[in-house]
Amino acid sequence: MMEVDVIRTENLTKKFGNFIAANELTFNVKKGEIFGFLGANGAGKTTAMRMLCGLLEPSSGKGMVAGYDIYTQRDDIKKNIGYMSQKFSLYDDLTVRENIRFYGGIYGLSRKEIAAKTAELLTELQLEKEAKVLVSQLPLGWKQKLAFSIAIVHDPQIVFLDEPTGGVDPVTRRQFWDLIYHASARGVTIFVTTHYMDEAEYCNRVSIMVDGVIAALDSPANLKLKYGANNMDEVFYQLARNATRGE
Amino acid sequence: MKKQNRSQLLTFIKKEFMHVFRDRKTLLMLFGLPIAQIILFGFALSNEIKNSKIIIIDYSNDITTKQLIEKIDASKYFDIDTRIESADGIEAEFKKGIAKMAIIFPPNFADNLQHTGKADIQVITDGSDPNVATAITTYISIIVNDYNAAYNHTSSLPLQINAEMRMMYNPELRGAPTFVPGVMALILMLVCTMMTSAAIVKEKELGTMEILLVSPFDPVSIIISKLTPYLLISILNLLIILFLSVTLLELEIKGNIFLLIFESILFILTSLSIGLLISVNATTQKGAMMTSLMSMMLPTMLLTGFMFPIENMPWPMQVFSNLVPSRWYFITIKNVMLKGLGFSSVWKETLILISMCVLLFSISLRKFKIRLE
Amino acid sequence: MITFSNIKKTYLKGTVLALDDVSLDINKGQLFGLIGPDGAGKTTLFRILTTLLLPDSGTAIVNGLDIITDYKKIRDSIGYMPGKFSLYQDLSVEENLHFFATIFNTTIEENYELIKDIYIQIEPFKNRRAGKLSGGMKQKLALCCALIHNPEILILDEPTTGVDAVSRKEFWEMLKRLKLKGLTILVSTPYMDEANLCDQIALIQNGKILSVDEPHKIVSNFDGKLYSVKSAKIFQLMTLLKSYPDLKSCFAFGDALHATFLETTNYEELAQNLLKKGFEDIEIKEITPSIEDCFIQLVNSNK
Known part of the structure; x- marks a missing residue:
């Protein structure tokens, strides 16, 4: 695989008044990488993610996402990323098919492309029978899998996932990660936050934010070695224990 | 025990007032609305045509x-x-x-x-x-x-x-005298019904209703403490409206002011009961507000008689208008405030309002759930 | 202390089955965990227990009292923290606590001893509005409010959901200390790793109780032997293993795969095979199952 950076930041900072939500973040994410973005509540994850998605203008520092500048080319960034969160995902009062069609339309896919994508998605998720079912009637796990597939319906370079598996049962949670691996194998870069520390292990590299700064960034294996920990849970605990900042 | 109950009730009522006074939007709605309405209806929308x-x-x-x-x-x-x-x-x-x-x-x-x-x-x-x-x-x-x-x-x-x-x-056909009783009915109805239902449903949304229900504080007390602040605020609102009508719109209160206030409190209680009833069935604040608007504001505006004469409506509407509390309140206020008539002329309307109030309150009390569904 | 017998509960006129024939026994002084994903029926079960919902059928006894006929007495003896954060956001920390103390017929001073350890941590912010607290502090305040009337049973619905790992650990330590004071505590959680912190757990999925036991007993009841199969190329390893005829189950668990095989499987041979296929760093060893392994197995065997 070619080592291309799809996200690159340099001293990226966001201040709200006197409060430094994100302090000089410098990191890069490679194409096709599964990048875990961890941190305690209030560490600055959401702020950082919003800057990368082009939703929030940084106070200082540099940043490139999908080859575009996060200050001047925010519209281009939005076209090249996908986004999914635990809270916002799909329209409950639309059917599965309608949701796919709607998001396909938003990202400017042609009618033909949407039809092809819909068929492909329904087969992949084994939702053919449920195509005309309202999303509100699907179990949570299915909803989240569908939401993920829709977030990458326009073949974005990067997909941002904000706690995508919260509350999902263990079996479906793993099926969800299967989808992530498949997408990653196709070259989609995955930028994911999670509260499940075992999921941190599935990532190629993990960054841990504490009080607005990146306190650690490496592969799970190296992090465990470095902190003499048996699992990521312990690594996280060692780093986040001394956090002074709340939500 | 009794003393303890009273202090519980007071704490709860105090808490309700905190909610009201800490939310600027609600405050604006509560006190800005009557002033705006009086000015709008009294001046701008007056049906007087001068010069x-x-x-x-x-x-x-x-x-x-x-x-x-x-x-x-x-x-x-x-x-x-x-x-x-x-x-x-x-x-x-x-x-x-x-x-x-x-x-x-x-x-x-x-x-x-x-x-x-x-x-x-x-x-x-x-x-x-x-x-x-x-x-x-x-x-x-x-x-x-x-x-x-x-x-x-x-x-x-x-x-x-x-x-x-x-x-x-109303020898000069001035706008204010016909509109003020209408606006009073409208505002009291809005504040009481909408605010109460929203305030109760908010506890459901927050999940605090679950805790209140499992507490030893009995449901009737919950209802009383939820309604009291809005009763007091509505009385204050009433006084503001009357004050503005007298000073700003040069309206003369011809009848007995205490009779006027008594009738208004009766109407306020009726509206609070409706708010309570709405809150029993609604699950979101938005829903409660929409229900209040649709079920109360429109009938109050259309079927009370202050915008359109009821006598000119088709008979089904006329029959239906009998069910609108503000219709009876409007007649009462007109008789007392504008004509200066005494209780003997409004006893029938008063009786109707009392029956509505008792009926609505007992229905909502019965329907107020001690459980979640 | 708490007995559930054949409790059934449906919503929307019987179309949605929330609890399916649930029976449970919870002893006094236990820290009891109800563990399952969202939508499993945890909240429904707690709401029936707190007398907020009536079951369609079945009986439940709390402290010798029936949840339907004696609901008032039960309500006096429990402390309840509903799911989602539920305090008055526009009231300060102290005002919230004072309010809940008052409606539960008590004062902060009367039961201060019980909440002291927890309250001391949020006391510096007692004049701050609850809406402006951090997640961890909100949680502590909610716990104080649930404890303020010195209940015999404490019922906490998903207190750690959405809370970061550090705050979660702190929270469980608080619960352990409360247990020492003699409280019976019921906690629901979607996090399987919290199961080991409980005296007894019930695993629940789709309204059915899969198993009720002490955590270590649930682990020892795991059917067959569990192996951890490890390699850096974990995704490729999974794809390959899934085509292996001896494999019974295989799930990703952090940096390893957790797999069960037929009893006849020769693990030496398997390792050699994998080595030849290019997994030079292959590592296979038997491990003790986690609660999550057990949960997955129970879910699959119940299908």
């Missing part, structure tokens, strides 16, 4: 017509735009779009009046705006009638006086 331009054609030119014309010109409702010689010129004047009305005094006006006891005035209005036309025709009738009375003649001028009943209590 209408009129045309005079006086074929008679005698003392009587001169006096009449002076009187008309002196009133704040009319300004004489022009005098023309012949009625043939009226259309041309109307087409200019300035004058709304022409008054024609036939020849020998004073003579006729003196000898036959009868004299005719012809009034021609620009009917393209019927509301204006009707209103100014009525104004003219009043002025002529006044003059007629002063003339001290037994016979009257053959003018149609349509709205005698209304005019007795």
Whole structure:
């Protein structure tokens, strides 16, 4: 695989008044990488993610996402990323098919492309029978899998996932990660936050934010070695224990 | 134990007041709304039409017509735009779009009046705006009638006086007197129903209702403490409205003020019961507000009688309007505030309101759930 | 202390089955965990227990009292923290606590001893509005409010959901200390790793109780032997293993795969095979199953 950076930041900072939500973040994410973005509540994850998605203008520092500048080319960034969160995902009062069609339309896919994508998605998720079912009637796990597939319906370079598996049962949670691996194998870069520390292990590299700064960034294996920990849970605990900042 | 209950109740009520006073949007709605409504309805939306331009054609030119014309010109409702010689010129004047009305005094006006006891005035209005036309025709009738009375003649001028009943209590057809009782009904209904239902449903949304229900604090006390702040705020609102009406709109409260307040509290309690009833079924604040708006605001505005006369509605609407509490309140307030009548004239309406209040409150009390579904 | 017998509960006129024939026994002084994903029926079960919902059928006894006929007495003896954060956001920390103390017929001073350890941590912010607290502090305040009337049973619905790992650990330590004071505590959680912190757990999925036992007993009841199969190329390893005929189950668990095989499987051979296929770093060893392994197995065997 070619080592291309799809996200690159340099001293990226966001201040709200006197409060430094994100302090000089410098990191890069490679194409096709599964990048875990961890941190305690209030560490600055959401702020950082919003800057990368082009939703929030940084106070200082540099940043490139999908080859575009996060200050001047925010519209281009939005076209090249996908986004999914635990809270916002799909329209409950639309059917599965309608949701796919709607998001396909938003990202400017042609009618033909949407039809092809819909068929492909329904087969992949084994939702053919449920195509005309309202999303509100699907179990949570299915909803989240569908939401993920829709977030990458326009073949974005990067997909941002904000706690995508919260509350999902263990079996479906793993099926969800299967989808992530498949997408990653196709070259989609995955930028994911999670509260499940075992999921941190599935990532190629993990960054841990504490009080607005990146306190650690490496592969799970190296992090465990470095902190003499048996699992990521312990690594996280060692780093986040001394956090002074709340939500 | 009793003392403890009282302190519990007080704490709860105090908490409700904190919610109200810490939310600027609610505060604005509670106290900004009545002021805005009074000003809007009292001034801007008044149905008074002042300084209408009129045309005079006086074929008679005698003392009587001169006096009449002076009187008309002196009133704040009319300004004489022009005098023309012949009625043939009226259309041309109307087409200019300035004058709304022409008054024609036939020849020998004073003579006729003196000898036959009868004299005719012809009034021609620009009917393209019927509301204006009707209103100014009525104004003219009043002025002529006044003059007629002063003339001290037994016979009257053959003018149609349509709205005698209304005019007795609102002789100049001013907007404020008809609107104030309507606005009072509307605001009290809005504040009580919408705010109460939203306040109760908010506890459901927050999940605090679950804790309140599992607490030893009994449901009736929950209801009482939820309603009390809005009762007090509504009474304050009522006083603000009355104060504004008297000072700003120069409205005179003719009847007994305590009777007025008593009737209003009765209406407030009825509205609070409706709010309670809505909150029992709603699960979101938005839903509660929408239900309150749809089920209460529209009927209050349309079927109370202050915007559209109920007598002119098709009979099903008339029957339905009997179910709208504000209809009875509106009659009561009109009788007490504008006509200065006593309790004996409104006992029927009072009784209806009391029955509605008791019925609604007991239904909502029964439906108020001690459980979640 | 708490007995559930054949409790059934449906919503929307019987179309949605929330609890399916649930029976449970919870002893006094236990820290009991109800563990399952969202939508499993945890909240429904707690709401029935707190007398906020009536079951369609079945009986439940709390402290010798029936949840339907004696609901008032039960409500006096429990402390309840509903799911989602539920305090008055526009009231300060102290005002919230004072309010809940008052409606539960008590004062902060009367039971201060019980909440002291927890309250001391948020006391510096007692004049701050609850809406402006951090997640961890909100949680502590909610716990104080649930404890303020010194209940015999404490029922906490997903207190750690959405809370970061550090705050979660702190929270469980608080619960352990409360247990020492003699409280019976019921906690629901979607996090399987919290199961080991409980005396007894019930695993729940789709309204059915899969198993009720002490955590270590649930682990020892795991059917067959569990192996951890490890390699850096974990995704490729999974794809390959899934085509292996001896494999019974295989799930990703952090940096390893957790797999069960037929009893006849020769693990030496398997390792050699994998080595030849290019997994030079292959590592296979038997491990003790986690609660999550057990949960997955129970879910699959119940299908």
